[in-house]
Each structure stands twice: as C-alpha cells, then as structure tokens.
Amino acid sequence: MKQSVLFTKTSRDISKEAEALNHKLLLKGGFIDQLSSGIFTLLPLGLRVVKKIENIVREEINSIGGQEILMPALIPKENWQKTDRWNLDVAFKTKSNYGKKEYGLGWTHEEVVTPLVKKFTASYRDLPKAVYQIQTKFRDEARPKAGLFRVREFSMKDLYSFHKDEKDLESYYQTVKERYYKIYEKVGIRQSTYLTFASGGEFSKYSHEFQMISSFGEDTIFICDKCEVAINKEIVKGESVCPNCGSKELKEERAIEVGNIFKLNDKFSKPFNLTFTNDSGKENIIVMGCYGFGITRTFGAVAEVYNDKNGLMWPSAVAPFAVHLLNLEESVKKSAEKIYENLNKENIEVLWDDRNLSAAEKFKDSDLIGIPLRIIVSNKNIKLGKLEIKKRALKEPVFIEINRLVPELKKML
C-alpha cells in the first residue's frame, strides 16, 4: 500500500486522557480512533494487526477441533433469565420499539451456545464438541480506561466445549491451556504472560487466567518464578502461596488478563437441560468448559510490550506490514516504485512511504508505526547500487546489493 493513499495519519498531539502506553502509541501511530470513552474504531493499520491475531487464534483453535460459528449480539431476555443473569450491571440492554421484546447485548454467550448445541446433541456419539466464535462483545464497564484494556465494546474469541463427563472436560481443558501458550508465543507475548490461578466460581477450586504483566493492567498477581505460574490477588486470603509448589517467595506485579479458561461443569447445561443419552441408554447431564481470548485486548497488550520511546515495534507475526519502504528523496522515487512493485509481486506486504516529505519526517513516522523491517532508498546508496535495510528493533542498518533484495529480505522476515 502507498502511504500517500492511506487515509489515516500519525499524530503527535493526542488526547491527554490517553495514559496507558497502548492507548498513546496506537493513537499516535494511527491504528485506532477513539469514538467515545471505551469505544474505538479500528483504522486500516489496526485492523490489519487484529486480523493477524484473529487468524493465529483461528488456526490454533481449529487445530484442537474448534468449529467456528457466529452468534448474535442481540440475546433475548428469556435466555438470560434462565440462568439468572438478566439483572447484571455488566449488560447493556435494549428494547424493540415494536412489541415488548427485550435483549441483553452479548457480553458472553453461554445463553446462546447451550440451547444451540442442545438442538444437535442427543447421544454420547455426538460428544465431545467444541464451538467458538470471534465476535464483538459489549460490556458496560463502569470506568473504561487504559486504552484497549478496559472498554465497552471489543472483539473476543469465545470457545465452548461440551463433554460426557468431568474427566473428558479436564482433558480438553488441558489441551486448550497448552494451546493458549502457543497462541501467546505466536503473537509475541508469551514471555510476559503467566498462567494465573483465579476463582473457580461455584464448581471448581480454580479457574485459570492468562495474565500479561503491565503497569496499566487491572489486576494484581503474585508470580512464582520457579513454577512460572501466578495467583490472582483476588483469591489470596492472608499470605500468598504458590498454588503449585507452596513457595511463599512470590513477586507482586500489575497485570492485564488476556485470556481465561473456566470449567463450567453443569452451571449452564442444567438450566437449559442439556443432556445426552450415554452408552447404556441413560440420560446424563453434559458438562461444559469455556475459554475466552481477548482479541482487541491482546492487540493492546502487544503494543504495550513492543515499543521504545520513538513508537511501536511490532513482532512480525502480527505486524500490519512486513516491510516499510522509504524513499528519502523525490529523485529516487522511481527506484522505490520498482522495489514496491517487485515486493508486491513477491507477496511481501509492503507499505511504501511515497509522500513528498523530508527524510526526518519519514523516519519519525516509520518509528511510530513500527513495521519490523525498513528499506531505505536514498540517492547516495542508489548510486552505489545499494539499499539500506534496518530492523525496527536494531540500531544498525545493513547494506545490500539492490538485485539481492528479495532473497536477503526473505531471510530476514
């Protein structure tokens, strides 16, 4: 894409409301726009990152048997009443102007997926099943803050699993847990993300959150460095102890929840009477698990981790483009154009800053946007038959022969 065409721009002056790093950096780079408190538009660069995160999540969840669907956001009052969740403050509600129909906007989807799966599940042969969606959720947060961390509208992957017994649920729960690590690894925040023991609600001792360390996070966790797990302060009574090894040498950190996995057991299957006939012809209750992954929150989390004082530094797996091409002078625009076309032909995603701006301005913008590799086309180097390539994360550039560009680039991507 040519940057002259991109309708967004970077901006140095942003709202003073923006305190969290992800908020500041994503506004400055032109990745998001704030419509209202806790409500954001994903701009072209931001949407590209989000789609890459979505596709990583999709690939991994498909590979553990997840089947993708898309449930509605308008969920009838009756469904929420079945589970006694109609009157929660987290829900935005709306009412039809025609008739009496009332809806709660989906902030979670057990009330939809449970009766849905019921329609297609009769016997043990239909189990286990895992169904997920990547969808917009609405939550009436009291005080939206910290950029994409606490918002009223966001994108989430929610997976629900259905099992014949707790043993089967436990086994799938472990599978998802392992897969979540892989997702965080792929998007680039594995190192700062901890499996965190949290409240299990009515039925389980614990649920598990995935908490990424961030000073702008909502939660306080205690990390056991030996076990590489943490415990959420919310469930600590008295002294904090590692739930794995019993160690009391824990490190307190602020953190943001980027995922959670939860054994629901029969909490939702019971009110919807979701049962199956087992292999001896007896009717049993189905047990469920649910597994959330914050897509837009992870987008913010990656921004929070990958940056320096000049701007963002996207890991390649989720970068909006692989390459940022900059011609420093108008005189070498033709050379840059050739490279641009060549990279497009090679299916290497490239943003070309083709604008008639000074080198200094282009470098500043490029730092703000944070594309991992930068190709610099300058008069001086072109005369030598060379190009300068600089990784966003490194200080020193390398110089390569123009005609070696594609193979050299492919090694670096």
Next chain:
Amino acid sequence: MKQSVLFTKTSRDISKEAEALNHKLLLKGGFIDQLSSGIFTLLPLGLRVVKKIENIVREEINSIGGQEILMPALIPKENWQKTDRWNLDVAFKTKSNYGKKEYGLGWTHEEVVTPLVKKFTASYRDLPKAVYQIQTKFRDEARPKAGLFRVREFSMKDLYSFHKDEKDLESYYQTVKERYYKIYEKVGIRQSTYLTFASGGEFSKYSHEFQMISSFGEDTIFICDKCEVAINKEIVKGESVCPNCGSKELKEERAIEVGNIFKLNDKFSKPFNLTFTNDSGKENIIVMGCYGFGITRTFGAVAEVYNDKNGLMWPSAVAPFAVHLLNLEESVKKSAEKIYENLNKENIEVLWDDRNLSAAEKFKDSDLIGIPLRIIVSNKNIKLGKLEIKKRALKEPVFIEINRLVPELKKML
C-alpha cells in the same frame, strides 16, 4: 472436514414460521439457526458461505481504493443528534448503568465515519477517499420475516466516499455501480439482479438499489427488459415509465434489495462541518457517497436462487466446500479416507460424509447441503478402479479412473 465431526445436522422438521425459501433451505441444511425473530446464528456451513461472500466483496472494494476499517456498534447519542437521527424507530438504543451515556446501535455509520474522516482530512490533497467496513448492523424491524431478508441483526458492507466536488463524486459513484455488477456476477445472482431507480432523498433525483427478483422480497419493482434497469414502485407516481428510455412496457416483479448506492452530497458533511481547503486556499464542503451491500442478505438471496426441490445448489464461488465426498459403504471407508487426505493436501475444500449411514441418507443430506461437486465412493466402482462424480446441478454422473481424480476435479471446479 469430516461430517461425523461437524456439530450441526440437517433437519427435515423445521419451524412452520419459516415460509421464505432461503429460510427453509438454510435451516434444513444446517447453515443457520434462529435464536429469536429476525435473529440468527451462522453455523459452520453458513459462516463458510458468508466469509466467501465477504472476501469477494472485500477484493472488489479494495480494488477501487476502498480502505477497510471497523467502526463500533455503540454510537453515542450526541452523534445521532447532530444529524437529527436520534429519534428514528429503526434504532435500538441502550444506556450505560453508570452515568448518563446513551447509545444508538449502529444501523448505518455516517455519524461515525464523517467525524472520523474529518480528523485526517485538511486539504484537497487528502481527497478523494473511500473507507469501508464489513460489520454487524442492528435495525429494529417492526416485523422481521422472510429468513435472512428482513432481520434485526445482520452483516453489511458499508462504503463511504469523500470528494472535492459533485463531479468527482459522480465519477466514483459510476465506478462503484459497475463494481457492484461484478460482485453480483461473482456471487452468482447477477442475472436476476436489476439496477433499480429509487428515491434520491433531498439532494439527488434518484438513488440506485440493486434489487434481486424474489417472490419473498420486500419491494415491488417495474423492470424495463430493453434497458435492463428497473424502477422502485415507491417512487412511481401514476403510470410507470422506464427512467432510461421512457418505455411504458414494464414488467412488475417482487424483489429484494441486496445493495444500494446513494449520493449523500453534503447531507452529513454539513452537520459535522467536514470541509477541505481547495487548491486556491478556500474552504469548501466535502461531498459524500455511501454504498451499502447486504452480506447476510446476499447469502439468503443466493440460497433463494440456487436450489431445487431436494435442497440447495451453491455456485462454486460461495459454496461452503468445493467437494462432498461420500462413501456409500463402510467397506470402502479406507478408500474414501485416502481420497479425503489427498484432496486436503491439494487444498481442495472437502466435506467427507464419513458417517455410518445408508447411501440414501447420505444422498439426501448431500442434496440438502448443496455442495457443487459430489464424489461417490462405492464398492462396485472401487472394484472397477473408478469413482463416480456428480455435479449437484446435473442429473448424470461421470465415471473416472481413481488415479485421474485430482486433474479431472481441477477441470470441473
């Protein structure tokens, strides 16, 4: 995908409420599930079709300079008040439980995109611009009906364009019009879809709808066969006349609106004061166009057109899978499995009915689902080293040598 794993099933008994063909067929085939009146879940097969339609639309709109973004559904009251659209019955409204913030759920997005583009537009050099999204819309329809045709929650592509003058708008408007034909051609409903003259609102003589002929449609149109355009009954005063050639030989049809394009001129740029500095330094108002395309409605429209008494018949461009593989006996399951793996390796999308069911049941299901090509693996043919391939739309099968499968298939896809 293996059909034994697919969590949905076809069903012959569906709600009597379902009258429209798309409603019946998509329920029976297991493409959609109805949560409430006018509110549907897209099941795995349905979501696959919808994503294919989305990608066709995306590709075409990108190729005419559209830049994809994603705007929120929660749109603050203040934005709607600016354009005097807060009190329309079409809008679902909601209110925060904290503070006084009120929102209208997005049924259209001029109130978001106009102030957004304003932030990045200063001079004539920033124009023209075209920005779009594929997003969930909410409309409080008085009487939802006709399956996916009149619903309260749906997916839409909405494109907005921004121009320095009406001439430039007119030229882009024509570009979009032509591109819409191409999209309908690709998804398979071009033949039954007419450019239809409709009300232009306050500023233009006409807007244009794309109306597909369907007895379950909402609108009545008069078609001029000579010009291949139509006029919406809503704007006909007295006798109906072709707006193109003046002919009075028009044919009345029921139709469903699957797209519309509209010159907004300064209707929205004025209240948001969206201006630019022209090349002589003077401040001028920006003129806008908007271009809607119903994604889920088109999904329904394709279903409405492509079917026979036994079920759906997807055109390949939007089919959930390219190939439906059926083994008629358990004894040839191993052979079917080999073919399944082979096709997956070749990246040919295949649904394999690996269930232990009778041939008759598999054929019935395959007809309902409507995948364009069927590969039938039977004891009888395997012995002869052959496979039977049948197009869903044709009566007669062809027989091919097993080892010729992939090349033969590629010719037929």
